[in-house]
Amino acid sequence: MPWPHVLTVAGSDSSAGAGIQADVKACAALGAYCSSVITAVTAQNTAGVQGVHLVPEELIREQLQSVLSDMSVDVVKTGMLPSAGIIKILCESLQKFPVKATVTIALSRDGLFAMADIVTPNVKEASKLLGGVSLHTIADMRDAAESIYKFGPRYVLVKGGDMPDSSEAIDVFYDGKEFVEFRGHRIKTRNTHGTGCTLASSIAAELAKGSSMLNAVQVAKNFVESALHHSKDLVIGNGPQGPFDHLFRLKCPPYNIGSQQRFNPDSLFLYAVTDSRMNKRWGHSIEDAVKAAIEGGATIVQLREKDIESRPFLEAAKACMEICRSSGVPLLINDRVDIALACNADGVHVGQSDISAREVRELLGPGKIIGVSCKTPAQAEQAWRDGADYLGCGGVFPTTTKANNPTLGFEGLKAVCLASKLPVVAIGGINATNAGSVMELDFPNLKGVAVVSALFDRECVSSETRNLRSILASVRCLA
Numbered sequence: 001m002p003w004p005h006v007l008t009v010a011g012s013d014s015s016a017g018a019g020i021q022a023d024v025k026a027c028a029a030l031g032a033y034c035s036s037v038i039t040a041v042t043a044q045n046t047a048g049v050q051g052v053h054l055v056p057e058e059l060i061r062e063q064l065q066s067v068l069s070d071m072s073v074d075v076v077k078t079g080m081l082p083s084a085g086i087i088k089i090l091c092e093s094l095q096k097f098p099v100k101a102t103v104t105i106a107l108s109r110d111g112l113f114a115m116a117d118i119v120t121p122n123v124k125e126a127s128k129l130l131g132g133v134s135l136h137t138i139a140d141m142r143d144a145a146e147s148i149y150k151f152g153p154r155y156v157l158v159k160g161g162d163m164p165d166s167s168e169a170i171d172v173f174y175d176g177k178e179f180v181e182f183r184g185h186r187i188k189t190r191n192t193h194g195t196g197c198t199l200a201s202s203i204a205a206e207l208a209k210g211s212s213m214l215n216a217v218q219v220a221k222n223f224v225e226s227a228l229h230h231s232k233d234l235v236i237g238n239g240p241q242g243p244f245d246h247l248f249r250l251k252c253p254p255y256n257i258g259s260q261q262r263f264n265p266d267s268l269f270l271y272a273v274t275d276s277r278m279n280k281r282w283g284h285s286i287e288d289a290v291k292a293a294i295e296g297g298a299t300i301v302q303l304r305e306k307d308i309e310s311r312p313f314l315e316a317a318k319a320c321m322e323i324c325r326s327s328g329v330p331l332l333i334n335d336r337v338d339i340a341l342a343c344n345a346d347g348v349h350v351g352q353s354d355i356s357a358r359e360v361r362e363l364l365g366p367g368k369i370i371g372v373s374c375k376t377p378a379q380a381e382q383a384w385r386d387g388a389d390y391l392g393c394g395g396v397f398p399t400t401t402k403a404n405n406p407t408l409g410f411e412g413l414k415a416v417c418l419a420s421k422l423p424v425v426a427i428g429g430i431n432a433t434n435a436g437s438v439m440e441l442d443f444p445n446l447k448g449v450a451v452v453s454a455l456f457d458r459e460c461v462s463s464e465t466r467n468l469r470s471i472l473a474s475v476r477c478l479a
């Protein structure tokens with residue numbers, strides 16, 4: 001099986017916060033292999049740079065030849081390229097051994113600049129590239145991105161992390177036609193050494209894994225923001241700028257407590273959403289209803305308990321977690337991040353009037369599943385930007401389970417599916433009569449149906465679930 005492969009051509013940082021060391025850690029954290037061609041060895045720490053020694057050009061040529069001739073590199077990421085000779089050698093090597101993409105931090109408009117797929121200058125670097133123009137506003141950053149684009153790269157990302165007086169870190173992306181603004185939280189921390197290298201190598205890792213450029217930038221930006229957030233209070237070194245922890249995910253659930261690993265979109269196939277009123281009507285406890293839904297073949301469960309006090313809700317959620325975990329079925333909590341945290345659920349589902357997915361991600365960490373209800377393409381775009389894992393789209397059909405919920409029909413579902421970069425589950429009025437027609441829509445990212453009343457407002461939850469699952473399976477196989 002091929003392994004997504006990034007080659008970083010950069011300098012070594014003895015403090016391991018930036019340069020080659022940051023690139024290797026970022027790629028490892030994002031699941032890509034990272035080989036390295038070292039252009040310079042620096043002596044540095046959290047106080048600054050104390051020394052630089054350039055690697056002889058012939059040895060750089062040899063390193064490039066060794067890796068590129070043997071190791072099927074997908075993407076080259078460049079950092080410190082300290083001489084015109086080194087840039088020339090790299091350009092020649094890339095002509096001899098072409099790769100899928102080149103990501104460069106780009107500090108000068110050299111031959112490599114024009115060959116780059118994306119260049120990622122911050123505002124200071126962008127200003128320098130443009131002969132010292134001052135950049136103070138988003139409009140300035142757009143103008144700069146447009147000017148830099150004219151030098152040859154296919155995409156430009158001007159990073160606004162250094163712009164003063166803003167609670168947001170806004171980056172401007174330009175593809176030659178359109179601008180996209182990437183907005184993130186500005187994390188207050190001294191541990192920012194290596195963010196530029198890390199963003200670029202994270203983009204490279206995502207491109208190597210097959211992402212589109214826009215998607216790669218979004219994932220990379222989310223990764224850097226999460227890493228900064230998780231490292232904001234770490235202390236290493238005595239100087240003013242410390243490194244951050246690229247491997248922060250190893251300390252977060254699910255890795256440290258053995259729960260579910262990563263979200264599998266196929267789990268949206270038959271999504272059972274509980275309702276305490278319905279359970280009461282039929283004399284079912286939440287636990288019994290969840291057990292029965294899993295017995296019948298539900299592939300993911302959401303506890304949507306609108307009429308229950310926090311304490312009994314948490315008790316039930318803990319019991320359901322045990323049931324779900326022992327069956328390998330993820331359990332999500334509707335709306336209540338506090339309950340999800342307290343029972344260590346696999347994730348949370350939120351709607352447009354709930355706390356935002358971005359804030360939920362901050363609270364739950366990167367390993368948990370976040371679903372967002374979306375009725376429009378704009379909401380779908382925002383959910384993706386906020387770091388959600390899937391969308392719930394509906395009501396596809398009229399429903400009485402959720403009051404005042406507009407019906408979107410197949411047209412509304414189609415618009416959201418087409419616009420969404422995330423997997424989608426359809427919801428609202430779905431039952432044994434119409435579930436097949438939803439699955440027949442066959443949009444590639446429409447992964448399944450979410451159902452409340454047709455499973456839980458019934459006497460025998462397990463047989464209703466089994467019946468619905470066989471209807472879905474008759475239209476589409478679950479891989």
Ligand SMILES: Cc1ncc(COP(=O)(O)OP(=O)(O)O)c(N)n1
Pocket residue numbers: 271273302304334335349350351352353354371372373391392393402425427450
């Ligand atoms: C899978 C799924 N999709 C949509 C919803 C609706 O969420 P929301 O809009 O927040 O409404 P409430 O469920 O909170 O009433 C959902 N719960 N699950």
Ligand SMILES: Cc1ncsc1CCOP(=O)(O)O
Pocket residue numbers: 394395396398399400401402405427428429430450451452453454
């Ligand atoms: C929670 C929710 N969100 C959109 S429709 C809906 C209710 C779905 O319930 P049912 O499957 O009984 O129609």
Ligand SMILES: [Mg+2]
Pocket residue numbers: 334335349350351354
């Ligand atoms: Mg909600």
